[in-house]
Amino acid sequence: MSYVWTLGEQFEGKLRGVSFELLARGKKLAEELDTKVCSLILGHNISDEDLEELIQRGADEVYFVDDPRLADFQNETYSNVISDLINQYHPHIVLAAATTIGRVVMPYVAIKVNTGLTADCTQLEIQPETKLLLQTRPAIGGNIMATIKTPDHMPQMATVRPKSSRPLDKDPSRSGKIQRIVLKDELVDTRAKVIEFRTDDAGFVNIEEADVVVAGGKGLKQAANVKLVEDLAKQLDGVVGASRQAIDRGWLSYPHQVGLSGKTISATLLLTAGISGSIQYLAGIKTCENIVAINNDPEANIFGVSDFGIVGDLFEVLPLLTQKLAQAKK
Amino acid sequence: MNIIVLVKQVPETSNVKMDPETGTMIREGLETIINPLDLYAIEAALRLKEQHGGKVTAISMGPPAAMKALRETMAMGVDEAALVSDRKFGGADTWATSYTLGQAIKEMGEFDIIMAGERATDGDTGQVGPGLGAWLNLPVVSYVAHIKEVTKDSITCDRLMEEGYQVVKAPFPVVITTVKEIAEPRLPTLRGNKRARQTEIPVYSTENMTVDVGSLGLKGSPTKVVKIETPKVTRSGTLLKANSEETIESAVDQLIEWLKERELV
Numbered sequence: 001m002s003y004v005w006t007l008g009e010q011f012e013g014k015l016r017g018v019s020f021e022l023l024a025r026g027k028k029l030a031e032e033l034d035t036k037v038c039s040l041i042l043g044h045n046i047s048d049e050d051l052e053e054l055i056q057r058g059a060d061e062v063y064f065v066d067d068p069r070l071a072d073f074q075n076e077t078y079s080n081v082i083s084d085l086i087n088q089y090h091p092h093i094v095l096a097a098a099t100t101i102g103r104v105v106m107p108y109v110a111i112k113v114n115t116g117l118t119a120d121c122t123q124l125e126i127q128p129e130t131k132l133l134l135q136t137r138p139a140i141g142g143n144i145m146a147t148i149k150t151p152d153h154m155p156q157m158a159t160v161r162p163k164s165s166r167p168l169d170k171d172p173s174r175s176g177k178i179q180r181i182v183l184k185d186e187l188v189d190t191r192a193k194v195i196e197f198r199t200d201d202a203g204f205v206n207i208e209e210a211d212v213v214v215a216g217g218k219g220l221k222q223a224a225n226v227k228l229v230e231d232l233a234k235q236l237d238g239v240v241g242a243s244r245q246a247i248d249r250g251w252l253s254y255p256h257q258v259g260l261s262g263k264t265i266s267a268t269l270l271l272t273a274g275i276s277g278s279i280q281y282l283a284g285i286k287t288c289e290n291i292v293a294i295n296n297d298p299e300a301n302i303f304g305v306s307d308f309g310i311v312g313d314l315f316e317v318l319p320l321l322t323q324k325l326a327q328a329k330k
Numbered sequence: 331m332n333i334i335v336l337v338k339q340v341p342e343t344s345n346v347k348m349d350p351e352t353g354t355m356i357r358e359g360l361e362t363i364i365n366p367l368d369l370y371a372i373e374a375a376l377r378l379k380e381q382h383g384g385k386v387t388a389i390s391m392g393p394p395a396a397m398k399a400l401r402e403t404m405a406m407g408v409d410e411a412a413l414v415s416d417r418k419f420g421g422a423d424t425w426a427t428s429y430t431l432g433q434a435i436k437e438m439g440e441f442d443i444i445m446a447g448e449r450a451t452d453g454d455t456g457q458v459g460p461g462l463g464a465w466l467n468l469p470v471v472s473y474v475a476h477i478k479e480v481t482k483d484s485i486t487c488d489r490l491m492e493e494g495y496q497v498v499k500a501p502f503p504v505v506i507t508t509v510k511e512i513a514e515p516r517l518p519t520l521r522g523n524k525r526a527r528q529t530e531i532p533v534y535s536t537e538n539m540t541v542d543v544g545s546l547g548l549k550g551s552p553t554k555v556v557k558i559e560t561p562k563v564t565r566s567g568t569l570l571k572a573n574s575e576e577t578i579e580s581a582v583d584q585l586i587e588w589l590k591e592r593e594l595v
Contacts, residue, residue, distance in 0.1 A: 073496070099492060100490065103457075107459075107460040108463060116551070140343065149556050310581045321582050
C-alpha cells in the first residue's frame with residue numbers, strides 16, 4: 001500500500017492547526033495516487049475528540065504514539081519513533097509542517113531513513129507520468145520558485161509552509177481507524193532533556209500561524225506608538241508583527257519579527273504600517289494572501305507587493321481605521 | 331571548549347534590485363558574503379569561548395572562493411578555519427552536504443559544540459544543521475535564542491518555538507542552531523583582518539577525507555531540481571492617496587469595503 005503520511009503536531013496535548021492543513025494536502029495527493037492518507041501523531045493525553053477530528057478532516061487512518069515521554073517535543077526521540085515507523089510501514093510520501101518541530105525533526109529523519117527532503121514547500125502535486133511528488137518551494141528570499149523531486153528514494157519527504165493550505169471542513173460522516181502505538185523503550189533518547197516551557201511575556205506571539213497580522217516598522221517613530229498597531233490588531237482579531245527596524249530599536253520583542261532574520265508568514269491578511277519594504281522584509285511576507293500597506297512614501301517598495309495601499313500618514317490613518325472598524329462591529 | 335561553526339557563503343541579496351519588467355532579481359554584480367544568519371552563530375560561539383576558554387573553528391563547504399567568507403570569520407575572532415571543497419561536492423543537496431560536512435568534521439578531532447545559523451539566506455532550507463546532527467548521531471537543539479547555562483559537559487538553552495521558549499539541557503557534543511535573538515554580531519577588527527590574511531586555511535577534499543563517492547555532490551543527492559521559475563512579485567493593487575481629511579476618510583472607508591468584500595472583517 002502506497003501510503004501518504006502527514007506528521008501531525010500537538011502542543012500540551014492539543015493538536016495544532018498545521019495537523020489539519022497537512023491533511024488537506026495529504027488527502028489530495030492520496031486521491032491522485034488512489035491510496036490512503038494517514039496522520040501520525042506523537043504525544044500524550046490527546047483526547048479522542050481531537051484524534052477523531054483528524055479523521056473528520058481527511059485522515060483515513062491515525063497512528064497515535066502515546067507516551068508521557070513524548071509529551072514534549074524532543075528531537076532525537078521523535079526522530080527515532082518516526083524513522084522506526086517509516087521503516088516498518090514504508091509510506092511513499094511523508095509530509096510535515098515547516099514549523100520549529102518539522103524543520104528539525106524531518107531533516108534528522110531524512111538522514112536516518114536515507115531519503116531526500118524538500119523544505120518549506122508551498123505547492124505539492126503528483127507528476128502524472130511518473131507518479132512522483134513534485135515539491136515546489138520558494139528560495140532566495142522568495143525570488144525564485146524551485147520544483148524538486150526525489151526520484152530514487154522512499155519515502156518522498158517535504159515540509160510544508162504553515163498557512164499555505166486550508167484545513168478541510170469537518171465531515172462527521174467520515175470514518176477511519178485510530179491505532180494506538182506503544183513507544184518502544186529503545187527509541188527513547190535521553191541525552192537532551194526538556195526542562196520547562198515558558199513564554200517571556202503575555203504578548204508572546206505565534207505570528208507564523210496567525211490569520212491576521214498587523215505589522216509596524218520604523219515609521220512608528222517610537223515605542224509608545226506600537227499601541228496604534230496593537231489597537232488595530234485587536235480590532236481585526238490579529239497579532240502584532242514588526243519589521244527588523246522596529247525590533248532592533250527595542251519596540252517589540254524578537255518573536256514579533258517578520259522577514260529574513262525573523263519569521264516567514266503566510267497570513268490571510270497582512271496589514272503593514274510604516275514599513276517601507278526592504279528585500280529582507282518582503283522575503284518574509286510573499287506568500288501572504290492579502291497585503292495592505294500604509295506608508296507615507298509613494299515610492300516605498302511595499303506598495304509593489306500590496307493588494308491595497310494607502311499613501312498617507314499612519315498616525316492619521318491607523319486610529320481612524322481602528323475607530324471605524326470598532327463602529328462597524330457595533 | 332571546542333566549538334565548530336558552520337558557515338556558508340551566499341550571494342549578497344540585501345542591495346538586490348528587482349527588474350521592474352519581469353519582477354525578478356537582477357543577479358549581475360552581486361557580491362558574496364557570509365550568510366547573515368551565520369553571524370549570530372559565530373558571535374554566540376565567540377562569546378562562549380571568551381567565557382569558558384577553548385577555540386572556535388569555522389568550517390565551510392563550497393568553492394575555493396568561499397575562503398573569503400572563512401577569512402572574514404577569522405577577522406571577527408574565529409581561531410581556525412577549514413574549507414571543504416572539491417569539484418565532486420558540487421550540486422549537493424542538504425542530504426549530501428550534511429554528509430560531506432560530517433565526514434570532514436570527523437577528520438577534525440574532538441569538539442563540544444557544532445553551531446550553525448538557523449538557515450542560509452539563499453537555499454532557505456535550515457536542513458544542514460539538523461542533518462549533520464543525524465549523520466554524527468548527536469542531539470540537536472535548534473532555533474536557540476538564549477544560552478542559559480554552560481557546565482563542563484552540558485549546555486542549557488532556550489529554544490524558540492511557536493508558543494514560547496522550550497528550555498533544553500543537552501550534553502556535549504551537541505549541534506545548536508541559532509536565531510538572531512541570541513547575540514548582536516561583532517564587527518571584524520584590523521588585527522583580526524591581519525591574522526586572517528596570514529593564516530593558512532586547510533582544505534578537505536576527496537584526497538584527504540574518507541568519503542563514499544556515491545554520496546557526494548549532485549549525483550549523491552536524493553533530491554533533484556526539476557525546474558526553477560521566477561515568480562512575478564508585483565501585485566496589481568489599489569493605491570490611494572490620503573493627504574487631506576477627506577481623502578483619509580475616503581481611503582479608510584474604501585479599505586474597509588475592500589476588507590469586507592474579501593470577508594476579512
